[in-house]
Amino acid sequence: MYSFTERIRYTEIDENRNLSLTSIINFMQDCCIYEAEDGGIGIDWLKEHHTAWMLTSWQVKILRRPVFCEHVKITTWACGFRHFLGKRNFTIENSETGELLIYAYSEWAYVNTETGKPERNVPEKEIEVYGIREPLDREFEKGRIPVPETLEAVAPITVTALHLDTNHHVNNGQYVALACSVLPKGTASFTDFRCEVRQQSVLGDILFPYISEQDGITTVVLNDQEGKPKLIARFAKNQP
Secondary structure: OEEEEEEOOHHHEOOOOEEOHHHHHHHHHHHHHHHHHHOOOOHHHHHHHOEEEEEEEEEEEEOOOOEOOOEEEEEEEEEEEEOOEEEEEEEEEEOOOOOEEEEEEEEEEEEEOOOOOEOOOOOHHHHHHHOOOOOOOOOOOOOOOOOOOOOEEOOOEEOOHHHEOOOOOEOHHHHHHHHHOOOOOOOOOOOEEEEEEOOOOOOOOEEEEEEEEEOOEEEEEEEOOOOOEEEEEEEEOOOO
């Protein structure tokens, strides 16, 4: 289990002074990266072994959004591992009161960066550093995100250098930000977020967003030029 504390910055909030979804994702992503770096299995280690942990899905449950200047504690731990697939939980709490604000579940694939294929031989050192703890005692949805039959196309998005990270792909937080960028005004009050990363995107790729709003659920799909989903995201309120 690994934690760090933070104070909500102005650059991390939305127009209502609440922590934005992109910042929530960034906090959680940073937490597991800090754990890896402090354990000696971070960016340089992965580069040496030509591997990377690639996110395949998020499920984020928001009980209350942290507000500007609030002090928070972000915690993560590995909660499952099989073959090349890793499972990880996260929590964000008020660091002064212990109030649980946000909790999440994620899945990751261990990938060979030279071949782009799953790498089953995860080094023992990585398994030892992360360890496996009991999963968070909360309910999360199973199965893939259902995609509505009817979707409305919106303006294409071109991937720029600002969207990339050290893997030379669109960063997880940036992927979420791109999905959020096509949301209609007024949908930022969602409490449940799910997404699936089906394909990575690189510099110069053109993403074709589609959106659907049905029964209080907003679905955003970012397709490639052939119409295949790269990212599927769902924004909802009070889903189980």
